[in-house]
Every structure is written in structure tokens, then in C-alpha cells.
Amino acid sequence: MRKSIIWLVCVAALAALPHLLSFSQQEILVVLVINILLVVSYRLMTLTGEWSLGHVVIMGVGAYTSALLTKNLGMYVPVSMILGSLMAAFVAFLLSFPLFRMKGFYFLIGSFASAEIIRLLWKRFRDPFGGPKGLKLIDGLPDINIGPIHIDFFEPTHYYYFAVIVVAACLWILWRIERSLLGLTFHAVHWQDKLAQASGVDVRRFRTLAFVLASGFAGVSGALLTHYIGTINPNTFDVELMVFVLTWAIVGGTATFYGPILGCVALTVLNEIVLREMGFEQARPLIYGVVMIASILFLPNGLESLVKRGVAAWQGRTGGAGAKEKTP
Numbered sequence: 423m424r425k426s427i428i429w430l431v432c433v434a435a436l437a438a439l440p441h442l443l444s445f446s447q448q449e450i451l452v453v454l455v456i457n458i459l460l461v462v463s464y465r466l467m468t469l470t471g472e473w474s475l476g477h478v479v480i481m482g483v484g485a486y487t488s489a490l491l492t493k494n495l496g497m498y499v500p501v502s503m504i505l506g507s508l509m510a511a512f513v514a515f516l517l518s519f520p521l522f523r524m525k526g527f528y529f530l531i532g533s534f535a536s537a538e539i540i541r542l543l544w545k546r547f548r549d550p551f552g553g554p555k556g557l558k559l560i561d562g563l564p565d566i567n568i569g570p571i572h573i574d575f576f577e578p579t580h581y582y583y584f585a586v587i588v589v590a591a592c593l594w595i596l597w598r599i600e601r602s603l604l605g606l607t608f609h610a611v612h613w614q615d616k617l618a619q620a621s622g623v624d625v626r627r628f629r630t631l632a633f634v635l636a637s638g639f640a641g642v643s644g645a646l647l648t649h650y651i652g653t654i655n656p657n658t659f660d661v662e663l664m665v666f667v668l669t670w671a672i673v674g675g676t677a678t679f680y681g682p683i684l685g686c687v688a689l690t691v692l693n694e695i696v697l698r699e700m701g702f703e704q705a706r707p708l709i710y711g712v713v714m715i716a717s718i719l720f721l722p723n724g725l726e727s728l729v730k731r732g733v734a735a736w737q738g739r740t741g742g743a744g745a746k747e748k749t750p
Contacts, residue, residue, distance in 0.1 A: 448578035461682040463639035471612035476537030482659030484510040484641025485648035492561040503645035510641025518630040556655025675724020
């Protein structure tokens, strides 16, 4: 009963949130929702112990694919989003053959090099990728007209609700994957890869599967972004954004499903409310670096550890109160 009430409160808060913000803040909120899917999909890959520097470019594969399908073929946007996700997963599958011959630091560098090759291809070819200037005037979601109801997805509030529904569905799938036998195998590959291999687990196969699944969901986030902002270019998916994703994951923590979400939300609030208002937005990479180092030194388990401590303290307090009531 208590969980149901908490979920209802969360849903009501998400529904009311955009109406409490200004237009520019609503636009930031839409991007925040998309970034939450991006960072949580990134965490899925880290479950196997591999950290990539190419996740944002894979997001771009989904964005470019969906944009090109709508611009050149006039495809219905929701269908192009799904195909963009599938293309991102397929590209990740192709990259897995050379990349998973490497591990650890070498995988990290290999993923960065592979991603930069893809970005350079986007810059090099004006047809079909638009070269350095990228693609513009990308179709958005079509309007919905049902009697007197008119939904214009160029309005950030309307697109926010659409993005929340899509992201919530994706997060539920990611959560179910982690709680399944497949997710437990991912954890085993990370923490006990030799033992897992001795037990008959094909370690490379499961690392590839985590990489492909994570990339597919990253492709969804890229498609959501491109059909909202209406323009993309290779610099939209550069290494700076990848560093931000890493920072969100590390600051939030990756031991729990909600850790990266905490990091993404906290640092977005820091950037948009504190840094922008104080005029320090250009120094964001520097400040993010300081925050990451401070987090590693003083909060190695991320913001999620504070939540765990708070929940433990609350449970201890309520448990203690219950014990006192039972004492005659």
C-alpha cells in the first residue's frame, strides 16, 4: 500500500512539474529526461565491467538514422525512432568484434577510437550526413488532433510527456533485464569472469549482448533528442558530452539502478540553476572535473550511498520507535 502511494505521488509530481517551470526550463527538463535514459543505458554496459567512451556516438547513430529516414524517405517518426534504435544496436554489434578482443583500459581507448572514426565519417560526407554542419529542419512528431484536443509536440510540455512515457518504458525494460537471470549473468561476468567462464558462460558473448542492448537504448535517446531539437551535427555527440555521461554515472554511483539518475539530475540542476545563473556555464567542464575528483575522493560510492544511509537511518529510527511501543 505504501509503495503504491509513493508511486502515485511520483507520477503526480512528474505530471505537474513542467507547469511549474518557465519555457526555457521546460526545454531543459525535456533534455534531462532524455539524458536519464542515456546514462542508465550506459550503466547496463558497465554491469559487465567494461566502460566505453563511444556511447554518445552510438546515441548519435540512432539520431542520424532516425533523422535521415524521416528527411529522405518521409518515414513516420515513431517508426524511424525504432529503426534508429535498431541501427545503433547493429553498429554496436559490428564494433563488438574488434573491441571485445580488448579489455579494461584497451577497450576504453578502442571504443573512443571507433567512435571518433564514426564522427569523422559524419563530418567527411555531406551526402547524406550533412558534413560538419549536420542535418537541419528534421521532422518532429506529427501533431495529434482528436476532436477538440490538439497536441503540438513542438511545445516542450507535450514533448516532455511523450519523452517521459518512452523513457519510463525503456527504464522498466532495463530494470527487468537487470533483475533477470541475464542481469545476474552480467554481474557474474564483471565480478567473477574466470569462475563464470569455468561454469560454461561465454563471457565475450554476454559482454557483447550488454553492449548491444545498451547501445539500442542509447539510440532511442538519440532519436528522441533529434526529433525535439530539429537539428544535429557531429559536434552534438562529441567527447565532451561523453565526459558528462561518465561524470553523471560516477557521481551518482553505478551500484544501484537509480544511482546514475541521481547523478544526472543533481549535476543538471547544478549546471542549469547554479552555474548558468552565476555566469560560470563556460567553466562547466572544469567544474564537472572538480566534482568528479571530489566524488571519487570523498564519496567513492556516489550519491546513492547517501540515499542508502538515509534509508538505513530512517528504518532504524522507525524500528526503534516500534520497539519502544512494544516495551511494557
